[in-house]
Amino acid sequence: MQPTKRPRLAVWKFASCDGCQLSLLDCEDELLAVADAVEIANFPEASSAISEGPYDLSLVEGSITTAHDASRILEVRAQSKYLITIGACATAGGVQALRNFADIDDFVAAVYASPQFISTLATSTPISAHVPVDFELQGCPINKVQLIEVISAFLAGRKPAIAAYSVCIECKRRGTTCVMVQGTPCLGPVTHAGCGAICPAYRRGCYGCYGPMESPNMAALAAEWQALGASPRDLKRALTTFNAAAEPFRKESEAHGD
Amino acid sequence: MATKTIKVDYLARVEGEGALDLTIADGKVTAANLRIFEPPRFFEAFLRGRGYEETPDIVARICGICPIAYQMSAVHAIEAAFGVKVEGQLRALRRLIYCGEWIESHALHIVMLHAPDFLGFADGIKMATVYGDMVRTGLALKKAGNEVLRVLGGREVHPVNVRPGGFHRLPTAAEMAGLAETLKRARDDAIALTRWVADFPFPDLEMDYEFVALRHPDEYPFNEGRIVSSRGIDIDIADYDSAFEERHLARSTALHSMTRERGAYLVGPLARYGLNFDRLPPHVQDLAKEVGLGPRCTNPFRSIIVRAIEVVFSCDEALRIIAAYERPEGAFVPLAPRAGTGFGCTEAPRGICWHRYDFEPDGTIKTARIVPPTSQNQASIESDLAAVAGTMVDALDDEIRHRCEQTIRNYDPCISCSAHFLKLTVERQ
Numbered sequence: 001m002q003p004t005k006r007p008r009l010a011v012w013k014f015a016s017c018d019g020c021q022l023s024l025l026d027c028e029d030e031l032l033a034v035a036d037a038v039e040i041a042n043f044p045e046a047s048s049a050i051s052e053g054p055y056d057l058s059l060v061e062g063s064i065t066t067a068h069d070a071s072r073i074l075e076v077r078a079q080s081k082y083l084i085t086i087g088a089c090a091t092a093g094g095v096q097a098l099r100n101f102a103d104i105d106d107f108v109a110a111v112y113a114s115p116q117f118i119s120t121l122a123t124s125t126p127i128s129a130h131v132p133v134d135f136e137l138q139g140c141p142i143n144k145v146q147l148i149e150v151i152s153a154f155l156a157g158r159k160p161a162i163a164a165y166s167v168c169i170e171c172k173r174r175g176t177t178c179v180m181v182q183g184t185p186c187l188g189p190v191t192h193a194g195c196g197a198i199c200p201a202y203r204r205g206c207y208g209c210y211g212p213m214e215s216p217n218m219a220a221l222a223a224e225w226q227a228l229g230a231s232p233r234d235l236k237r238a239l240t241t242f243n244a245a246a247e248p249f250r251k252e253s254e255a256h257g258d
Numbered sequence: 259m260a261t262k263t264i265k266v267d268y269l270a271r272v273e274g275e276g277a278l279d280l281t282i283a284d285g286k287v288t289a290a291n292l293r294i295f296e297p298p299r300f301f302e303a304f305l306r307g308r309g310y311e312e313t314p315d316i317v318a319r320i321c322g323i324c325p326i327a328y329q330m331s332a333v334h335a336i337e338a339a340f341g342v343k344v345e346g347q348l349r350a351l352r353r354l355i356y357c358g359e360w361i362e363s364h365a366l367h368i369v370m371l372h373a374p375d376f377l378g379f380a381d382g383i384k385m386a387t388v389y390g391d392m393v394r395t396g397l398a399l400k401k402a403g404n405e406v407l408r409v410l411g412g413r414e415v416h417p418v419n420v421r422p423g424g425f426h427r428l429p430t431a432a433e434m435a436g437l438a439e440t441l442k443r444a445r446d447d448a449i450a451l452t453r454w455v456a457d458f459p460f461p462d463l464e465m466d467y468e469f470v471a472l473r474h475p476d477e478y479p480f481n482e483g484r485i486v487s488s489r490g491i492d493i494d495i496a497d498y499d500s501a502f503e504e505r506h507l508a509r510s511t512a513l514h515s516m517t518r519e520r521g522a523y524l525v526g527p528l529a530r531y532g533l534n535f536d537r538l539p540p541h542v543q544d545l546a547k548e549v550g551l552g553p554r555c556t557n558p559f560r561s562i563i564v565r566a567i568e569v570v571f572s573c574d575e576a577l578r579i580i581a582a583y584e585r586p587e588g589a590f591v592p593l594a595p596r597a598g599t600g601f602g603c604t605e606a607p608r609g610i611c612w613h614r615y616d617f618e619p620d621g622t623i624k625t626a627r628i629v630p631p632t633s634q635n636q637a638s639i640e641s642d643l644a645a646v647a648g649t650m651v652d653a654l655d656d657e658i659r660h661r662c663e664q665t666i667r668n669y670d671p672c673i674s675c676s677a678h679f680l681k682l683t684v685e686r687q
Contacts, residue, residue: 015297018672019322019415025366026414028401032393035383046370047381048663065297095319098304107303120298141322141415198412202419202427203589207315209416237309241316 007056007155010042012076014062014069015096015124019141020087021045021061027144034148038155053079057154059147063089063124065096070121070130077131082154085127086147088140088242092211095140097124097245124245135160138192140209140242146194163193164214167206170197179205185230187238190216190248211243218252232256261288262655276671278662280643285651290643292636292666302626310336310422310595310621317613318416320630321672323366326359326407327606328628329420330481331613336422339600339617342593347586348424349481350579351410355420356480356604357576358406361444362414363607364527364565364572365403367670368455369396372562375664376458392454395447399569402444406576409433424590431585438580445573449545452566456549460559461661463649465642467556468520469529470634472605478537478571479530481604486533489520495603498612498629515634522637525609526669527564528555542571558642558668565670595621606631608672632671639669 011021025031025046034040041051058080064070077083085091093100099107104122108115127133137150137160146162153160163169167188171178179200180186186205188197192213199206225235239253261283276296281289301320308316317332318325330352337344344352369392370382379385386393404414409429411417419425429437470491472483486492491501502523505516517523532554535543546567555564595617602613609631616624646665650658 015299017319017322019319019325022322022366022415025370026400026404028397028404031397032383032386035386040381040383043381047383048374049380049384065299069297094299095301095304095316096299099300102304107300108298110303110306111298111300118298124299140319141413144414195413199418199426202412204418204421204426207312207418237312241312242319 006037006039008041008051008054009038009151010053010055010058010076010080011040011045012042012058012060012062013045014060014073014090014127015065016062016087016089016094018045018061020090020139021059023086023142023144023147024059027148030148034151038151054081055079056081057151058083059151060085060090060127061087063093063096063126064130065121065124066119067121073127073130082134083127083131084135084137084150084154085133086137087142088138088209088211089124090127091136091138091246092243093124093126093245095242095244098240099124100245101240126245137162138211138243139194140211143194143196165193166213166216167191167193167195167197167200167210169193170195171200173197174201176200179203180224180228183228185225185228185234185238187221189224190218190221207238207241208249209242211246212248216248218248222252222256276666278643278666280647280658280662282647282651287644287647287651290640290647290662292639292643302628305615305623305626308623310340310615310617310623313615313623314420314422315416315418317628320628322415323363323672324359324606324608324611325416326355326411326420327604327611328613329417330356330604331602331611331628332615333420333422333602334481334604335600335602335613335615336617337591337593337600338602339598339615340422340593340596340621341598342423342591344424344591347584348589348591350583351425351429353477353480354576354579355406355410355417357572357579358403358410360572360607361403361448361569361576362400362407363403363670364569365396365400365451367607368451368562368565368569369393369400372565372667372670373455373458375667376455376460376559376562392451395451399444399447399451402440402447402573405440406437409437421590423593424588426589428585428589434580434583438577441573441576441580445570445577448566448570448573452545452549452563452570455562455566456551458562460557461646462557463559463642463646464556465558465638465645467524467528467638468517468522469532469554470517470523470525470610471530471533472603472610473533474537476537478534478575479605485603485610487517487523488529488533489517491517495612496601498601498603498614502634514637515629516637522641523634524638525631525634526561527568527607527609528558528561529609530605531555531564531567538567538571539574542567542574545570558665561668561670595619608632608670609634630672632669635669635671639666639671642668 187208188206317328469488472479474483535553
């Protein structure tokens with residue numbers, strides 16, 4: 001083994017809950033093998049040994065919410081051969097993008113006694129709004145098996161095998177009876193697969209934490225929800241959580257009232 | 259006057275983003291400031307107008323390391339506001355999922371983040387080159403905790419199964435039996451881990467903390483109890499504001515939680531253990547004695563042993579709950595919203611996590627307030643830093659810096675949690 005030849009991995013944090021980078025540490029069985037295959041060159045949450053760039057692969061968690069972070073992401077991009085966003089914050093702005101639909105001064109005043117000390121942007125934006133991104137791994141949180149697949153694929157120079165279809169396909173594969181058929185509103189038909197369809201298997205509707213699938217039929221979903229007795233407010237709330245700023249969810253949520 | 263400033267611009271092996279400024283003038287520490295530069299995310303602001311049903315899913319996102327703590331404090335607050343009490347097996351299952359979170363969070367900190375400080379490594383992965391067996395033991399423990407979260411919660415990070423009134427789905431007998439097998443092995447691993455960390459070289463430092471934790475009549479606390487302190491606080495969780503306040507300090511723009519009467523206080527494993535030692539099962543008490551812990555511990559560096567003891571307890575408690583489990587009739591207690599105010603306070607791995615919500619008649623949130631553990635510990639972290647640095651002012655800057663970083667890591671601080679309400683420091687020249 002020649003350590004100097006190993007690809008160099010960096011993990012970066014912006015506005016987030018740390019859950020997606022924790023997914024890497026949650027690979028209890030694979031972690032030591034990953035550390036053998038790559039040089040973990042910059043992962044402050046896990047190591048105090050930080051080596052300078054450039055890096056072969058950067059994993060970016062979190063959204064851009066401050067001017068400082070807007071310039072920091074440019075530096076990260078400049079030092080990274082490949083840049084992959086991990087999770088809903090980095091990919092769609094995250095739950096903190098709910099500020100995008102509100103008055104930021106009102107938000108600051110609601111939480112902080114001395115708003116003048118807070119320097120924040122009026123919006124929470126995904127990494128792709130600031131720099132080119134090589135791959136976006138969706139999910140709040142991401143699936144650690146998919147994370148290992150994406151890392152492996154980039155290191156091998158191939159396309160990651162991440163399906164772009166909806167959660168419905170995963171429910172079928174898992175053998176879960178459709179909860180919509182049983183009368184429970186579910187975002188599964190428009191939500192990107194990847195979680196393994198956990199919520200319907202736990203007897204509740206999908207709440208869309210993996211964000212929109214490719215070309216979702218939002219109008220058909222809205223009609224189904226209405227047929228099940230969901231109010232416009234129910235649908236609006238369901239679409240405005242962890243991927244509220246993702247285009248198809250944003251557009252549809254704005255079509256429904258409080 | 260000889261003044262020097264030591265800075266750590268980015269704290270490693272903590273969850274979230276923070277920095278440290280230490281000022282030493284004429285051989286004395288004149289300032290030790292923990293700076294939080296984690297961007298605020300405004301949870302309390304966007305919770306206004308949301309429904310009670312979606313609250314556990316939303317507040318989980320405050321912290322990817324301890325989502326159950328936020329979910330539990332929230333559901334208790336919601337149930338209190340709507341006049342519902344969750345008892346029996348559903349209550350026991352809540353303790354079980356909390357056991358999983360303590361095991362997962364503590365094992366991560368002990369092996370991957372904290373132990374490397376005592377043994378001279380930059381991280382757990384490098385430490386594995388010498389202490390491979392113990393790192394693998396720690397990771398196996400962490401995996402066991404995550405398995406509890408996966409079975410009870412659906413997944414490790416941001417579990418989906420917690421709802422007001424209980425759960426969406428009950429675990430099957432086969433799932434519980436599988437968990438028991440895992441936890442039996444985990445319990446042995448946790449005991450081995452406790453003995454291993456107890457032999458680390460610990461700096462001598464005894465601090466005069468005011469411990470604050472929940473206290474329950476019979477149990478080591480997870481979800482319920484009164485808020486008590488080692489200096490006489492003994493209040494209902496609804497009376498939090500009568501004993502505690504958030505203060506501005508002249509030298510800092512960060513909000514610090516203080517007791518109204520005395521100032522800094524400590525939450526988390528040391529406080530919980532010190533105030534509830536008598537609630538641990540006798541054999542866990544015996545293990546604590548065997549590894550040299552008294553009924554209270556005031557050396558923050560030795561918190562790693564207390565965390566390990568709490569992992570042993572959590573494995574034990576989880577096994578007890580599984581052995582006594584009988585499937586309840588429903589997965590949740592039905593509840594109807596009404597106007598009102600509810601409080602929730604539960605023991606996150608890092609200490610008490612306090613929530614208050616005001617609801618409209620239809621269960622929509624009017625206002626929300628959340629006090630996470632790390633913000634409460636900020637003042638204690640800073641007094642530890644001043645004490646530690648004060649004993650080594652003549653040492654090399656790098657040595658002081660390293661020891662100060664270690665001092666902060668004693669707390670397993672979760673800055674992502676704290677930052678949604680901590681003030682950011684803005685220097686104005």
